[in-house]
Amino acid sequence: MTLTELKYIVAVARERHFGRAAEACFVSQPTLSVAIKKLEEELDVKIFERGASEVSVTPLGDQIVRQAQQVIEQAQAIREIAKLGKDPVSGPLRLGVIYTIGPYLLPDLVKNAIATVPQMPLMLQENFTAKLLDMLRTGELDAAIMAEPFPDTGLAVAPLYDEPFMAAVPAGHPFAQRASVTAEELKNETMLLLGTGHCFRDHVLEVCPEYARFASNAEGIRKSFEGSSLETIKYMVASGMGVTVVPQLSVPAEVQAHIRYVPFTAPAPTRRVVLAWRRTFPRYEAIAALRNAIYACPLPGVTRLTA
Structure with missing residues (x-):
């Protein structure tokens, strides 16, 4: 064989x-x-x-x-x-990232990696958590940036940061001028969710469990309330179709005309973002270089974790 x-x-x-x-x-x-x-x-x-x-x-x-x-x-x-034996950070590093992290972290991460370890180009793969775990297990990826929780697969895991959630509402919504909102106050709103397979969908349903009923097999209901990406859902919010919950790093720095981002009342719901890799992966220095490149990113509004 x-x-x-x-x-x-x-x-x-x-x-x-x-x-x-x-x-x-x-x-x-x-x-x-x-x-x-x-x-x-x-x-x-x-x-x-x-x-x-x-x-x-x-x-x-x-x-x-x-x-x-x-x-x-x-x-x-x-x-x-x-x-x-030659150079542990020499050669490509195959990195997976979930969809709700990639667009907001990768631009700065790639720039930092090029500046600090140009001999270690990042080969990037965006996908769902389940698929990234499978690719890690089979050796198709060297490391992945994901949000906990996910099934225990015997991987090595290093925490990166805790990221709070924010409510995204239309600019004309009563919540738009509020200093904060509670999950309870979102119960009566039309909630726009990511589609099945996105772990962030599950995070939102933990914050607002009342919306779990939209995860049924009723296609009409599901299509009315789901989007394929956070950016698509933001456009739906801006058009007045409902509200949603987004991670902090997806909030743009500049004020937008048709959408407002409102913090949750403390303690705000959060997700823990981690770096995972196979325990048998021998290039630990490459993993350390990647973590340093991540920590060098601006990461506004999150709590960095170095343990």
Whole structure:
């Protein structure tokens, strides 16, 4: 068996589809299928059950896939160890960021990284928390910036900052001139939410649990109250369609004509933003350099954490 074949079975297990796995591995579907069939014949086991619409992993195949992930990770670690002897911060760092952090942190972070560690370019990937965790586990990412909580996957985690939430309301709303609002006061408002999959949606529902009813399977209701991104939802707020809750770093520095951002009454709800990486990742100096670049960002209104 080869590392390439192991990468193929990991990709199929992740995507549950041969075509999508082939695209992820940058090969044709026949090439991937032939390689996996060859591996199954060599091992004399069935790794996958081929269905009409989805591929499933057999119980024995699941054990093989897990071991394959470890082998791939160890092979990558060998390459990283070789680099480590030369320069631990030399070479790209593959960094994942969730959608509700990326637009507001990455511009300053990339600028700081270029200034301090130009030999370590950041290869960036924005995605949902669940997908970033999966990519960390399979070695497709070296590190990820996410918001807690997320499932315990045995990753190393370093806290970065605690970020308060703010209410975003139309400029003509009664709350617009208020010094602060409470979560209780938002109960009777039309709340605009991010779509399912965004962890920030769950954070908002923790602040305003009354809106959890909009997470039902009633498509009409859900489409009326959900948006694909924070910026889309802000435009909806500005047009008077409702109110929303946003993280502090997404609040623009300049006053906007049609939207106002109002702090929550203390204690304000917050989210903890962390940096996560595999414990076996050997380039700890690269992780430290990344953390320093993050701490060098302005981060207005947040509480920095260095523990």
